[in-house]
Amino acid sequence: xxxxxxxxxxxxxxxxxxxxxxxxxxxxxxxxxxxxxxxxxxxxxxxxxxxxxxxxxxxxxxxxxxxxxxxxxxxxxxxxxxxxxxxxxxxxxxxxxxxxxxxxxxxxxxxxxxxx
Amino acid sequence: xxxxxxxxxxxxxxxxxxxxxxxxxxxxxxxxxxxxxxxxxxxxxxxxxxxxxxxxxxxxxxxxxxxxxxxxxxxxxxxxxxxxxxxxxxxxxxxxxxxxxxxxxxxxxxxx
Numbered sequence: 001x002x003x004x005x006x007x008x009x010x011x012x013x014x015x016x017x018x019x020x021x022x023x024x025x026x027x028x029x030x031x032x033x034x035x036x037x038x039x040x041x042x043x044x045x046x047x048x049x050x051x052x053x054x055x056x057x058x059x060x061x062x063x064x065x066x067x068x069x070x071x072x073x074x075x076x077x078x079x080x081x082x083x084x085x086x087x088x089x090x091x092x093x094x095x096x097x098x099x100x101x102x103x104x105x106x107x108x109x110x111x112x113x114x115x116x
Numbered sequence: 117x118x119x120x121x122x123x124x125x126x127x128x129x130x131x132x133x134x135x136x137x138x139x140x141x142x143x144x145x146x147x148x149x150x151x152x153x154x155x156x157x158x159x160x161x162x163x164x165x166x167x168x169x170x171x172x173x174x175x176x177x178x179x180x181x182x183x184x185x186x187x188x189x190x191x192x193x194x195x196x197x198x199x200x201x202x203x204x205x206x207x208x209x210x211x212x213x214x215x216x217x218x219x220x221x222x223x224x225x226x227x228x
Contacts, residue, residue, distance in 0.1 A: 042205055107160035
């Protein structure tokens with residue numbers, strides 16, 4: 001597609017429920033990033049893929065968070081046993097290569113998760 | 117580690133006023149620096165960037181100069197419009213970390 005697409009746009013989950021958030025990056029983009037943005041805060045890095053390889057998962061807050069990109073395109077962020085502190089906007093981004101000075105990183109509109 | 121500090125908002129200005137949003141960073145070496153903008157109901161968009169010291173990034177009337185001596189990348193615009201109302205994020209990229217590090221964002225509201 002023309003941009004990074006995320007679904008669902010809005011999700012309300014009951015505490016303890018599992019959720020899965022999907023990201024369709026820009027076609028052909030090698031790098032894919034997940035960020036978490038709490039209300040009134042800047043995005044915080046969660047994890048980074050280069051093709052299907054997860055090169056950095058240092059930002060995942062706990063072992064309840066899991067991300068995959070099995071075929072090097074679509075990615076899913078899964079949160080198990082959701083808790084109220086997981087309520088945030090989850091942003092997906094992609095770039096042609098590593099981003100930074102060489103390539104622009106494009107962000108999706110985000111998936112708004114509310115845990116009640 | 118790497119970090120970005122930007123001025124707290126909200127910043128409220130009248131149309132055609134001069135805008136400055138301060139941003140300073142902490143990082144070793146030579147990061148690339150960015151300003152992203154988030155309009156209401158939309159995703160983050162790259163506004164401008166600078167990849168080395170003394171570079172000036174510019175777009176849509178906005179400018180920012182990479183100042184290594186003061187570790188700053190302040191965003192400026194000479195005459196703001198109502199349509200500039202948004203949240204602005206300063207960010208840095210270090211290739212060794214392969215990720216963007218963001219500030220907390222500054223909300224700008226422009227009155228007609």
